[in-house]
Structures are given as structure tokens and as C-alpha cells.
Amino acid sequence: MIYRLLALNIDGTLLQTNGRLHKATKEAIEYVQQKGIYVTLVTSRSFPTAKKVAKALKIKSPLITYQGALVASSDDKTVYTKRINEHITYDAIRFLEAFPCQIRLVHEKFALANKFKHQQNLLGKTVLSTGDSMFFSQQFVPSLTEHLHDQPVSPLKIEVYFEEEHDLEDAVTALEGMFVEIDAIRVNKLRLDIVPCGASKLTGLAHLGDLLGFDLKEMVYIGDSFDDIPLIEAAGLGVSMGNAPYEVKKASDWVTRPENELGVAYMVKEHFRKQQPIEFLRKMKIIKK
Incomplete structure (x- = not known):
């Protein structure tokens, strides 16, 4: 070949x-x-x-x-x-905030994350290793749901960093049943990337x-x-x-x-x-x- x-x-x-x-x-x-x-x-x-x-x-x-x-x-x-619709983003984030996890919305011009003290600091390590902060601003807010209610976002993807593997599995099962507009991609045992359906x-x-x-x-x-x-x-x-x-x-x-x-x-x-x-x-x- x-x-x-x-x-x-x-x-x-x-x-x-x-x-x-x-x-x-x-x-x-x-x-x-x-x-x-x-x-x-x-x-x-x-x-x-x-x-x-x-x-x-x-x-x-x-x-x-x-x-x-x-x-x-x-x-x-x-x-x-391809982007995730603003309304789908809001509903998915509202669901995910029920889990002990760090959530990061990634837009090409900025990133938005919730204030969550992850035991392994996976988000910090990811941002540090990718150097994203060198290219666009990253903001941390107490509640993503409240922030998105006032300032809707249509991100390219959503990164979710879980504390426990079983929480990731439960979240994937629920998301697949709730939304046809997004796909949940397992990056590793504790990280989930949510992207527009088909991406x-x-x-x-x-x-x-x-x-x-x-x-x-x-x-x-x-x-x-x-x-x-x-x-x-x-x-x-x-x-x-x-x-x-x-x-x-x-x-x-x-x-x-x-x-x-x-x-x-x-x-x-x-x-x-x-x-x-x-x-x-x-x-x-x-x-x-």
C-alpha cells in the first residue's frame, strides 16, 4: 500500500x-x-x-x-x-454541574471554567501543557450556569475533568440519552470532551x-x-x-x-x-x- x-x-x-x-x-x-x-x-x-x-x-x-x-x-x-448550540450548551452544563467535576468551555477566542478544586488539578496541568493561556484568556466563574444565563456561549467543545471514573461513565450514559445534538468522547478514564454531533x-x-x-x-x-x-x-x-x-x-x-x-x-x-x-x-x- x-x-x-x-x-x-x-x-x-x-x-x-x-x-x-x-x-x-x-x-x-x-x-x-x-x-x-x-x-x-x-x-x-x-x-x-x-x-x-x-x-x-x-x-x-x-x-x-x-x-x-x-x-x-x-x-x-x-x-x-462545527459549534455546540447556545441552548444545548446551557442545558448540558446545568446537568454536569451536579457532578463533582471541573468543566471548561472552549471557544477559539477564550475559555471559561467553573471554580472547582480538583484533587489532581487535571485542568491546570492541561492548560499548562497546551499553553492555551498564551493565546486567549481563561476565566473562572463560581457558576457556569449563572454565567451562561446572562452571557450565552456557543463553544467548539466542552472539556469535563471528573474525580471518579464511575461519574464519567454515568455522565456519558445520561448525556447520550438526553441530547442528540452533541457527542461525548472519552479522552481518558477521567476526562470527557463534548463536541457537536458528528464532530x-x-x-x-x-x-x-x-x-x-x-x-x-x-x-x-x-x-x-x-x-x-x-x-x-x-x-x-x-x-x-x-x-x-x-x-x-x-x-x-x-x-x-x-x-x-x-x-x-x-x-x-x-x-x-x-x-x-x-x-x-x-x-x-x-x-x-
Whole structure:
């Protein structure tokens, strides 16, 4: 199989646990781009933070961000976007505030969260690692429901950080029964991302594929989280990181090394060295487009 596009998750995949890109990873991405392979990022992160990583890797393709709710090019041109309706946002938040959890509404221009002291400070760690606060303001309010009553918001996604795994499971079951306008995506055992119905990393990648004229089977996807499983299963070659949970590894065709052992660089060099450059394949009329 000839692969035309390489798609990568950011956290736990491209970045090491210290939040940095290793030189070997940058070199591997440059190597595959020189072969004429498109490279893109698929992430739950905001577009500005994904754009920063893309710049470091010299990626010019559109990026799939906010769990697929926004696909945009490096020059900030929106390719595809979906939002959660203001009324649905209000009703979903009113339901979620009954749980002991931290809730964060993410808009492309700001983030809004409730004041909740999470034992593991997962929201703080997320904001710190993604650097969102560098690109837009983040406000904490005592009650999101009261705030939204006066100032409605139509976010790209809602992040929910639970204290207990069973609360997350209960919330997912209830949300799926209450709303057809939104989808609940499990990121890990304590974090839930709520997005507009039909928005996901997979639909975002499929939309980009349609734009470029590539089928999902012509793509390689590398990820490490539960929300990466649909992409790993749908891609022509689905790869999981060595640091990924068992369920993610089980869904993959290939398990590479962990993030701190340069798993992306190893996989890319090991696989794509066997594939001839796209331009050569065109000249040999092995591929037409």
C-alpha cells in the first residue's frame, strides 16, 4: 500500500512528557515530507497551540483541532467548523454541574471554567501543557450556569475533568440519552470532551482527505489516547505509541516505542524508508494523482 498522508496526535505522541519536540522527531517529519507525504496534526488542543507545533515541524497542511470541531490552515483560513448550540450548551452544563467535576468551555477566542478544586488539578496541568493561556484568556466563574444565563456561549467543545471514573461513565450514559445534538468522547478514564454531533478527530481527518483527494486507507495515523482508536482503526496503517493504554494498542496495526523513546521518529523512519518518493511513483505511473 502507498501512503499519501501521515496524521499525528500531539500530546503523548509527538511531544515527550516534558512537553518538548525532540530533534530526531523533527528530522523524521522533515524526512517524510521530502518524500512528498502530506503531514497533519489531529488533536483535542486549540488551533493556536496546534499551529505552534505545526510551525516547529514546518507543517503547512490544514490542522484538525478541538477534537475535529475546527479544521483550519496555517494561515488561519477555516476549512471546516462545527459549534455546540447556545441552548444545548446551557442545558448540558446545568446537568454536569451536579457532578463533582471541573468543566471548561472552549471557544477559539477564550475559555471559561467553573471554580472547582480538583484533587489532581487535571485542568491546570492541561492548560499548562497546551499553553492555551498564551493565546486567549481563561476565566473562572463560581457558576457556569449563572454565567451562561446572562452571557450565552456557543463553544467548539466542552472539556469535563471528573474525580471518579464511575461519574464519567454515568455522565456519558445520561448525556447520550438526553441530547442528540452533541457527542461525548472519552479522552481518558477521567476526562470527557463534548463536541457537536458528528464532530470528531476521525470526521475532521476524513474531511481533510476529501479536500486533498485521499482515502483514509491511504493514510497512516499515530496516536496514544482512547479518542485516537477510531482513527487507528480507520487508517490504512494505524499505529499506537508504546505509552498508550492496552485498548489503544489492541486496536492498532503497529505498536511503536513510547513518547520518551522517540516512538514517532522510529516508526516513520522504519516504515517510510521502504516507500519511494511520491514524485517518483508518479513518473513511473504507479500512482496517477
